Each structure stands twice: as C-alpha cells, then as structure tokens.
Amino acid sequence: MANWLVGNPVLTPFSQHSNILVRRPSLGWLACIACFIYAAPIDAIELVGRVVDNAQARVFSNATVQVRRNTEKSREALSNTEGFFRLSNVSAGAYIIDISLADGRSFMTRLMINPNSTTQFIELDYSRIVTPDDDEDY
C-alpha cells in the first residue's frame, strides 16, 4: 500500500489513517450534537478522492493533489496505486484542486466541501474536463 501524504508534509500510511464513521444520531442526541455543531469550528472533514481518466480507462498513482483556497495554506496529498488520496481536517468551503499527474500533465477542478459530513468523496476525472475537439464532438 502506498503512503498517503496527509497535510504537509506528514506522511501517514493509508492503513493507519483514521476514518471516522458516525452512525446517524438518535433523536436524544440531536440537541447536544446541534449545540456542538453550532458552537464548534467546522474543520474536521476528511476529503477522499480518486484520480482517474474515464475515457482512457485509467487510474493514476503518484498524482499530486493540491487543495487550496485564498485564505489558507494549500494542502497536498499523493494518490496511491489505485488512484486514491486522502486529506484530513479540511474545513468546509469552496476550494480549487490542482492535480499533477506523474507523467507531467496537470489539470484543475473546483470543490465545495459540505459542512454536513465528516468524509467527502470526489472523483477527479482527467477526461471529464477535457474540452471536446472541434472536429469531433460536443
């Protein structure tokens, strides 16, 4: 299993990485959770993604994924052999994601991190953001 670059520059093996799973709270806990959510900063979201090319039927290992927004220092992760990457403690909000593939190609996309979750998944598809060729399709 490839290592995950979580944050910058701490390396954490994927198998050791915590994945907080929360059952849907019972009604009795709702008020407490609600109070907590309203009082606490929302910065415990884990971003999990996969770097792929659906048109070429590929997943990309060793792709560098940089997550940034204006007011914060950018975060970086490296995709594993199956194309997955993981970043913990991401704050809710809108981000730009820069992806640099191991072969030198790069692309970018946008992401809205939803405050109502602890984990969020995004598929970063190289082919999806390729503009169709003029003489082919649209």
Add this chain to the structure above:
Amino acid sequence: MKILFRLTVLCAALSLSTASISAAAANAEQETGLRVLPPTGTELFAGQRFDLRVESQVPARESPRLISLSVNGTNITETFNRRLAEQGEGAESGTPSSKLLYGASARNLSFDQPGHYAVEATVLIDGLERKIKNHYHVAPAPNPKDPAAARKLVFFLGDGVGLPMWTAARIVGKGVTEGRTNEPLAMEKMATHGISRTTAFDSLITDSAPGMASLISGMKMSNNSLQVSVDNTPENPVDNPRIETIFEYMKRVHGWKIGVVTDAFLVDATPASLQAHNRSRRDYTNIAQQMIGYYDDQTALKKTGYLSLAELSKPLDVLMGGGAAHWMSEKNPALRSFYQYPSGGRKDVDLIADIAPSKGYQVVRNLDELKNAPNDQKLLGIFSGEFRKTSSGLGPDNLPGVLDRLVARGAATIRGKGAEDSALGLNIAPPLGTECGETISKCFQNVPMKAEMMNKAITVLEQLTAKESREDGGWMLLVEQSQSDKMGHILEYDRSIFEVIELDQVIGLTMKRLENDKKALMVATSDHAQPQTIIGVALTEALESAAGKCFSTTNGQYPVTLGSPEDADRPCDLQDAIGTFNDATFTTYADSNKDGFPDDPSPSIKLIIEDGGRPTYSTTYLTNFQPLKPTASRKTEDGKTLELPALPNAQRQPQGLLMTGNMPTRNVKKGANKTSGPVEIAPHAGDDVIVGAQGTGAHYFSGYFENTSISHKLAQAFGAKAVPSQQSDKNGKLVGW
C-alpha cells in the same frame, strides 16, 4: 431564558434533521460514498431494463460486504448474490479491482409493474452498517396494441438549438412584415409545446451525451456518459451500470425498427445515445460495434464482448451520417480516396466492408447510392465530410454544413460568391483522390441533404416494419441536426442558422408526410442550448466598409490597437454598423429559388447574433467563405495541438471587431492537450429548451419538466396508461433475475 434555550436547541435539532433528510435524498451516503444505481429519481417505466448496482466510493480499511438489499421492504439479498455468482466476478458484474471497495451490478433487471419503489441497501463497512435508499417512480409500460397508441415516432433533435436560434431561423427563413412573421416555423406549428430542463447529473452545463441520453431513458447521467451511470471502476468504461432506452425497449419487446439520421459522425454522442452504453462517449470503435450489434471480436476490443451488454443493446436498422474512420479498416483505400481522411481508421476489423454486409445491411456512401438502395433492407449510409484543407471548422468526420452543400449544389452563394470562386475552396480536386468526385464541389453535391436522408429512412423503416406484420409493430427514427451546435461552437452563426432552417424544413416535411397517419408522433427538442442571442442587424455593405477600420492588428498579430487611432475618442466603425433598438430594421433575406433557404447569408441587411460565452476572437459579422476555428493554436514540442482561447485565429477576419473572451484560457504544463478547462469555442448553455410535439400523443408534451420525463411521455404516447400515484405498489417486483 430556559424557554429561549429550549427553543434554540429545538431549532438547531430541526436544522440538523433537515440536513439529514437532505443528505438522505442525495445519491450517496456521505461518509462512504455508498450508493445504489440507477440514481434515485430515475424515471423508469415497467419492464424497462436497468442494471441494479450497489457500490461504495471511499476505500474502507477492510473489505466491505453487502448485508441486505430490499425492494419495498422485501429482502432480495439472496437473489442478488445468486445473480452475481451466475454472472461471475469481473467486468460482467462490475467488480472493483480494489478489495477495499464494494461494487456489484446485477444486469438487465426491471420492475414488473408501475408504482413507487424504494430500494434499500445495507453494506457492512469497517464494522458499521451503512445504509442507502433510492426511490423510483415507475410508469406503466408502453402498450402499442392500444388502438389509441402511437406506433411511429420521428424524434427531431436540434443539437444546441436554444430559443434564440429558433427565432433567428424564423426571421432569416420566413421574414417579417410590419412586425409580424410572414410564416411561422414548422416547429411553431406543432400542436403542443413544453419546456425541458437540461441539467446533467454532475454538471449544470450538459454535454450532448447525457443531454440526449436522458431524454430517451429517463435517467440523469454524468457528462461524457452514454446510457450508463458512473461507477467505482473507472478502469473500465464498458462495465458501468446501464439503462435501456425506449428505442431498445420497443425493439426488444415489440419488434419495432429503429433508426438514426445525422449530419455528425455516426458514433457522436447524440446518435450513439439511442442504444450504445459506454462511460466514455469517445470510445468510438466500441460504440460503432454496438450500433450494428457486433460483439464477436477477439482483437482490439476485448471489452466489448459482455454478455449482458449484447443482451441489452439493440442494433439500429437504419443509420446515416458521417465518420467513416470509426467504421473502416485503416487499410481500406476508400478511407483516403473517397472519404479523404489523411490518417485514421480501425486497427481491428472493417465494419463497413465486412461486418455490416454480413449482418444484412446495405451500405451506401453518397446520394446516388442512397437513392438506389433497396427499401426493404437494413441500411447503413456513411457519407463524406468537410475535408477541405483550407477549412478548420469541422473536419472530415462531419458532413459539410448545409450552407456549404447548398453552395456546392449551386443553390446558394456566400457574399455573392459561388462554388466556382477560389475563395470557397470548392472548385479544386479533392486532396487524396477523386473517387467521390472530380472536384470538392462534386463530392459535396453528392452528400445528401437531411430531407433526402430522412425520407429514405422513413421509407425503409416503414417497409421493414410491414414485412413483419406484427400487431404491435412500429418504428422510431431519430433525426439529429448536429451542426447547429458544431457551427455555433466555432461562432459561425450564419451557418448555424442555415442548420436550424434545415431542421425546421424536415420537421415540416415530416408533418406533411405523416399528417393523415393516425399512428404517427413527432417530437422536436434540443439536448441543450448555446448562449447565442440576437443583438440587431447590419448593412452588409457597412460591415464590409468598416472592416479594418477598427481594432486593427499589427500585421495580423495581436494585441490590437483599440478603436480608430486617428480619433482620441476611439470610435469603432464596426460597432457603429450594428443597428439595434430603433435601428433594427427588418432583414432582407431572399429565397429566389424557393428551396426554403436564403440565397445568401449576407443580404443587404443581415441578422447579427452574438454569444454570451466565447473565447477571444475577431469578427466582422460577415460570413466566412469556409468554416474556420475562432482561435489560434500552436503545436507543442511533442506534436500536440495547444489551443489558445485568448488569442484569435489570425486567419479569421483579422480586420474585425475584437471580442474579448470569457471562457477559461489556462494552458497545461508541459504540453498536454486541452486540460484545465481551456475552452476555445463558444460553450453550451444551461438554459432550458423548448419541446414541440405533433400527432398522436402530442398532448403529453405540454408543461415544464425534466428532460428525463420525456421518456415517460413517449411511453404514454405508445399506449401506456396514465402515470399512477406515488403510492408504493405492494405487488410490484424486481424481475429478470
């Protein structure tokens, strides 16, 4: 104070509950990406096949396991797992390569009765039971034996035609007198009109793949997808969970004949949507095989041979369009000498020379052969494209534009110039051989117009249907006007208007041909709009004299000098040439040969269209003699083409008005092609589009609805009973195991 606190907590709790409900309504459980496909809300009808898939997107720490799967509370886990075992692991079941993901597709199932269905899955992921529930509203199945049912459908798809382009086609094609149109469009004469939303599953701006595909299957799809959902096996675009289109269903269950006519290449997204299933709309070699039902390959396309795909996808009986390179072997000399492809072609088989004839298709390649083809045999027509080396707009995959074919036939001119004028590049020999004609003009003359294709297609479909004499028999034909979109993308507005006029003509011709046929239904709509709008008019003469006197370049190089450099106020003659508000006098398009098309796209007063989304380009508003790309490009060190959306094509009206772009321009590091969103064309728009319907069942198409609802409306027109209430049908079952 205590009461206030309690109220606050209550509000907070309610707020959280709302968030939970919203999350539950979404298509994936948030923490694990657990999802059931088809997506919730897919508008199915009874008997319509789909693959039922359960999968997780986020890798777990240990292998996830399906705990239970139920339909309306009835546990079907055992049946589901048994089906998976029968299908076997791997592509047939869509098994992910990662053991840390769960993913399984049971193929070709359907709900046997109309009603509301809830499908709930529970998967054990890292010790916790994760749940996801999807809801489907299942309409009654088509019943063409019903005496009131339609049994013939012509579905017109104006690719990229938003309301402004219908308006433009009416103004240019019909004219205006004292504020009133001289004659409405055929589209306007249709009995019923509605409005359709076009948003894709994963994007506000759809591309043509889900834009068309959703109309005829009822499922929202991601961009670039053809009749499949995205899944967690991106390494395989053919194993994704599929959905049956109403074209496939009517052929499978009722033996209907199905066909497509287009001016794009046949494997392009819109025609391919009828019955091809692929995550990647650009998997052309695979899509071509699906279109004629060829799965028996052992060479380059091993991924094609899935049993469930072959069982689902139904081959087309009539196909006409362009794009020979996706069908012919690279060794077939006709690919060069007739179709004028400088390179390309299949590396495995020749579908045109070998496979299609063996499957009973008559293959034709020009108008003469089309006319002479038998009417009682399956038909595959692949015609030559826009191969002029001096034209950068379309390429040899797509048929020449309507305007250019009319000029070649002597039925139109461009700014007074005919086919014999060297500026048009038509009166010379084709670059790679004269098999299609001695001159390019001769080749273009022999490329059929849409009406010629459509009439032949209907005749063949009628006769093939009659041969089988089925009580429930019928046929469906998709007629696509592709280049209304493709010409719009390259900002060739005048050409795009000609495309919409042709589309409207064939709508009118079909309405006339089928007006006494009580079994016929015609539906016309678009997969999406483009951001064009009508801004005014201009004197062609004024545009010609103003060109070069405003926004001048230095020897064709950019940047430019803004306005008129002699005047400190920097007026611009080209802007001054535009008549708007009180100066928007009526246009003067003429149709002296009464063929329904203007004689010339640049009469004394012409219509001016602009685009709300565009790269940076230059325009005089005069019609280009040949279609040209709007922006510059350059070759990278590794030979790839790098598009430059912020730099106009210096060969295209450099003396024109500089239109500053608003599309993304960022180029890619190290020369990779077209990523990061550089858009060197006018884009698609997120606008809603109009739907017109005429004939039996037309009344179902009024209202304001999702594009996915059109599949239900077609089913109703084909004899399905009224859509039932939202109540669960306790007797309904998932069948097809």
